[in-house]
Amino acid sequence: xxxxxxxxxxxxxxxxxxxxxxxxxxxxxxxxxxxxxxxxxxxxxxxxxxxxxxxxxxxxxxxxxxxxxxxxxxxxxxxxxxxxxxxxxxxxxxxxxxxxxxxxxxxxxxxxxxxxxxxxxxxxxxxxxxxxxxxxxxxxxxxxxxxxxxxxxxxxxxxxxxxxxxxxxxxxxxxxxxxxxxxxxxxxxxxxxxxxxxxxx
Numbered sequence: 186x187x188x189x190x191x192x193x194x195x196x197x198x199x200x201x202x203x204x205x206x207x208x209x210x211x212x213x214x215x216x217x218x219x220x221x222x223x224x225x226x227x228x229x230x231x232x233x234x235x236x237x238x239x240x241x242x243x244x245x246x247x248x249x250x251x252x253x254x255x256x257x258x259x260x261x262x263x264x265x266x267x268x269x270x271x272x273x274x275x276x277x278x279x280x281x282x283x284x285x286x287x288x289x290x291x292x293x294x295x296x297x298x299x300x301x302x303x304x305x306x307x308x309x310x311x312x313x314x315x316x317x318x319x320x321x322x323x324x325x326x327x328x329x330x331x332x333x334x335x336x337x338x339x340x341x342x343x344x345x346x347x348x349x350x351x352x353x354x355x356x357x358x359x360x361x362x363x364x365x366x367x368x369x370x371x372x373x374x375x376x377x378x379x380x381x382x383x384x385x386x
Contacts, residue, residue, distance in 0.1 A: 236383035243375050247276045248293050258384050269377030270368040277366050281315035283325055287353055287360040288345025289337055304331040319362040327358040
């Protein structure tokens with residue numbers, strides 16, 4: 186199953202954001218990577234470069250590779266609504282992202298692993314496809330035999346955030362995907378309009 190396997194700290198430094206989670210390297214060196222360090226003169230970015238960077242940031246944030254992201258954009262552009270907002274909504278409604286948002290995993294990469302290793306069910310059925318698109322009303326649960334896994338219990342007890350489009354029941358370890366999130370509810374620092382402009386060229 187395809188996924189990004191390259192360096193994470195270098196990518197986070199390029200965007201100057203901890204898009205893969207807390208990163209000590211980013212804290213120490215909050216400037217883009219390169220041989221000359223922070224003193225290097227950086228030429229002004231072109232409009233295309235800025236748009237491309239925003240697309241790359243979105244891909245790395247949600248752990249999606251190029252072909253899959255491109256296909257998602259095509260679906261978003263064919264759907265009703267503002268294309269950029271629909272695209273981000275589709276990213277947020279992926280199963281791996283939702284497992285991360287519910288607090289079952291501490292990172293999206295960890296959530297992806299839980300899904301592929303068959304620890305997660307949707308509406309009572311095991312689903313091992315991280316890109317599975319959830320619909321309003323879907324129930325996401327930790328599989329019964331997986332509820333005692335240390336990685337899951339540690340994540341749930343470390344303090345989870347609440348999101349308006351998700352409801353979590355800690356006793357049954359079950360979450361509900363209530364509705365597609367609106368753009369104002371999504372906390373990611375992504376300028377989706379730049380992505381739309383890039384694909385529209």
